[in-house]
Amino acid sequence: MRIAIGGFSHETNTFNPQPTTLQHFLGPTGQAVDGSGLVSAYEGSRTVLGGMIDGLRAAGMELAPTFFTTHGPTTGKITAEAIDYVLGRVVESVAVARADGVLLHLHGAAASESIDDPEGECLRRVRQVIGASIPLVVVHDLHANIGPAWAEHADAIIGYKTAPHVDYYERGYEGAALIARILTEDIRVHVALRKPRVLVKSGLMSVTDTPLAVIKPPMYWLMSRARERERDPRVYNVTVAAGFGDADVPEAGISVVANTADPSLSAEIAEEIAALAWKLRRGFETDAVMTPVAVAVSRAMASPKRPVMLADQGNNTAGGSPGDGTVILAALKDAGWPSAALFIRDEAAVAESVRAGIGGEIEFAVGGKLEPTNGDPVRIRGRVRLLSTGGFRSVRSLQRVEFGRTAVVECGETEIVLTERPTSQIHPQYFRSVGIEPREKQIVVVQSAHLFRDAFEAEEHIPAMVLEVDTPGITSPDTRRFTYRKVTRPIFPLDPD
Numbered sequence: 001m002r003i004a005i006g007g008f009s010h011e012t013n014t015f016n017p018q019p020t021t022l023q024h025f026l027g028p029t030g031q032a033v034d035g036s037g038l039v040s041a042y043e044g045s046r047t048v049l050g051g052m053i054d055g056l057r058a059a060g061m062e063l064a065p066t067f068f069t070t071h072g073p074t075t076g077k078i079t080a081e082a083i084d085y086v087l088g089r090v091v092e093s094v095a096v097a098r099a100d101g102v103l104l105h106l107h108g109a110a111a112s113e114s115i116d117d118p119e120g121e122c123l124r125r126v127r128q129v130i131g132a133s134i135p136l137v138v139v140h141d142l143h144a145n146i147g148p149a150w151a152e153h154a155d156a157i158i159g160y161k162t163a164p165h166v167d168y169y170e171r172g173y174e175g176a177a178l179i180a181r182i183l184t185e186d187i188r189v190h191v192a193l194r195k196p197r198v199l200v201k202s203g204l205m206s207v208t209d210t211p212l213a214v215i216k217p218p219m220y221w222l223m224s225r226a227r228e229r230e231r232d233p234r235v236y237n238v239t240v241a242a243g244f245g246d247a248d249v250p251e252a253g254i255s256v257v258a259n260t261a262d263p264s265l266s267a268e269i270a271e272e273i274a275a276l277a278w279k280l281r282r283g284f285e286t287d288a289v290m291t292p293v294a295v296a297v298s299r300a301m302a303s304p305k306r307p308v309m310l311a312d313q314g315n316n317t318a319g320g321s322p323g324d325g326t327v328i329l330a331a332l333k334d335a336g337w338p339s340a341a342l343f344i345r346d347e348a349a350v351a352e353s354v355r356a357g358i359g360g361e362i363e364f365a366v367g368g369k370l371e372p373t374n375g376d377p378v379r380i381r382g383r384v385r386l387l388s389t390g391g392f393r394s395v396r397s398l399q400r401v402e403f404g405r406t407a408v409v410e411c412g413e414t415e416i417v418l419t420e421r422p423t424s425q426i427h428p429q430y431f432r433s434v435g436i437e438p439r440e441k442q443i444v445v446v447q448s449a450h451l452f453r454d455a456f457e458a459e460e461h462i463p464a465m466v467l468e469v470d471t472p473g474i475t476s477p478d479t480r481r482f483t484y485r486k487v488t489r490p491i492f493p494l495d496p497d
Contacts, residue, residue: 001183003176004099005052006038006066008086008122009107011143013246013320015474015482016076017371019113022085028402029421030071034093038065045399048105048139051172056103058173059180066093068105073422074246074320078112087122095129101179102126102136105172108144108159109244116249116486120149127153135182139175141165142205143244147251151193155182157257159239161223163207164426164454178236178259189236189259192266194274196281197491198254199484201245201477202319204284206450218283225276226256229269234261238269240277245479246320248486281492286478290470297331300443301338305464307444309456314473315374316424316449317345323422325374326367327471328445333378337412341436342445345370347420353384353407360384362409366416374473382411385435390419392433401429408434415441424448427455428462438462449475 010020024030033041042049049068056063067089078086094102104126106119115121119140127136135155140146142160150157158175160167181187207219219242226238239257254277258269290313291299300308315325323345332340344367356362362384365377390403404420417434425431425446431438438444439462446452449468456462470476479494489495 001100002062002064002097003056003101003103003179004064004066004094004097005049005056005103006068006090006093007105008068008090008110009070009105010078011072011074011107011109011141011244011320012077012111013074013474014077014111014248015246016074016320016322018076018322020071020075020078020082022079022082024071024075025069025082025086030069032069034067035065038068039063046169048168048172051169052103052105052139052176055173055176056180059177061180064097064099066090066097073317073424078110078118080112080114083112083115083118087118087125090122091125091129094126101134101183102130103175103179104138106138106140108140108146108241109247111247111249117145117147117149117251120147123153124149135179137175137179139171140241142242143202144241144255145243145247145249145251145253146193146241146255146257148193151191151257154191156189156236156259157191157239158237158259159241159257161207161226163205163219163242164451166454174237187261190261190263190266192258192263192270194256194270196254196256196274196277198277198281198284199245199252199479199487199491199494200242200254200284201479202316202449202475204286204477205242206453218277218280221280222273222277225273234265235269236260238273240273246475248484250486250488252487253491285493286470289468291467292470293327293331296467296469297328297335297443299467301335303465306442307438307463308442309452309463309466310443310445311449311452311466311468312445312447312471313449313468314471314476315447316475317422317447318424318426318451319449319475321374321447321473321475322370323447324367324370325447325471325473326378327375328469329367329416330375330378332414333380337414338443339413339441340443340445341415341417341431341438341441343417343419343423343425343430343447345419345422349418350405350407350420353409353418354387354405356384358384358387366418371474380409380411380416382409382416385410385415388434392429395429406434424451426451428460449477
């Protein structure tokens with residue numbers, strides 16, 4: 001039997017003023033593959049599509065690769081032109097495949113100028129061209145904003161169970177195994193979707209129970225309960241999507257999806273876990289977990305053990321920040337440039353560093369140019385230690401991570417990595433690729449909410465302490481700092497209980 005695979009992936013921060021254009025998907029910051037090119041790009045990788053490919057082959061299914069495109073890091077609303085192209089390519093290629101089943105990888109947090117829920121619209125259009133009898137299964141990100149169109153048109157909905165995300169491959173494989181069972185064992189999956197009316201932003205979605213965690217976050221308990229319910233042989237999958245509160249769309253917020261053999265069981269499970277999410281809602285508030293900038297830098301400098309990692313919550317590039325926030329940079333300058341390393345996106349500063357050359361002395365303003373709430377430009381004086389084309393090949397996705405032109409500037413004991421493109425320092429490779437060993441610094445700053453924890457903390461045990469820093473910016477996890485116009489109300493914490 002032939003299974004069509006494809007889809008699209010984009011996480012849209014609607015508070016980011018930079019629109020996501022077609023060039024973002026088709027140009028150097030994106031990827032668009034089809035047919036055999038899709039298979040060659042992803043087979044052997046620990047990605048969703050890599051898992052789908054292996055899972056379908058293991059089940060004896062024939063691959064019918066269609067079209068897949070992605071762009072990252074997160075940017076603003078997708079233009080109408082771009083989303084029309086993406087949806088058109090996905091739907092048309094699925095129609096041409098004439099497959100026995102359709103398995104799609106859809107991120108789930110896309111939003112466009114013309115469509116609030118592009119993934120839901122994609123599922124609707126795909127269902128329209130394949131008919132009611134062809135199974136349609138979707139695998140999505142933990143940050144998906146799941147709307148009613150998903151449950152209406154998909155035969156099964158499977159989401160990541162980890163944050164940091166380390167189960168891409170496993171969820172892709174699971175989706176492949178389930179669609180194969182639907183076809184070969186003639187099983188029927190009943191999908192139930194419940195929305196507990198809780199809005200969560202990126203910095204509060206961690207699922208990992210790490211040694212440095214003082215208390216287990218709410219998503220840990222929600223996911224634990226989902227796994228417990230999956231022990232029932234009638235249950236195929238239970239998904240808890242934290243949603244993406246950085247997108248002002250009607251579907252935003254936590255979603256619970258139960259995929260079981262019995263409609264009443266699906267409803268019971270989804271309602272139980274949605275009720276638990278509501279019960280745990282105050283655990284998603286920021287007051288107990290965020291550290292003010294000055295306090296964070298002071299604590300990091302005073303720590304007898306190194307390194308101390310500062311997670312720049314308001315400047316989280318994976319969540320949609322342009323990556324030129326300067327609040328922590330300014331605090332490091334005020335502290336006399338201690339032993340520290342951090343990244344700042346600033347094309348003009350890179351160009352001036354290139355003109356100065358390696359060993360050259362520089363003095364210019366850095367950052368604070370792209371998004372005004374991230375901090376003002378900070379004037380620095382230092383020496384250029386390194387110039388490079390910037391980037392490395394990811395050991396996980398096998399894809400190339402590009403920084404654009406890159407300069408490392410030394411200011412006292414602080415090393416500032418200036419890049420042309422936004423980067424999300426979720427792995428030590430980011431620092432090591434420019435000659436910085438994180439273990440040797442007193443302070444390591446990452447423009448990341450929580451995705452860094454797996455590689456830095458769980459795998460390599462690098463930080464002696466992690467502080468989630470309360471910085472301003474469009475990715476601040478405090479939803480109360482933002483004006484939402486489209487989110488379905490009432491919803492916690494924007495509205496009274």
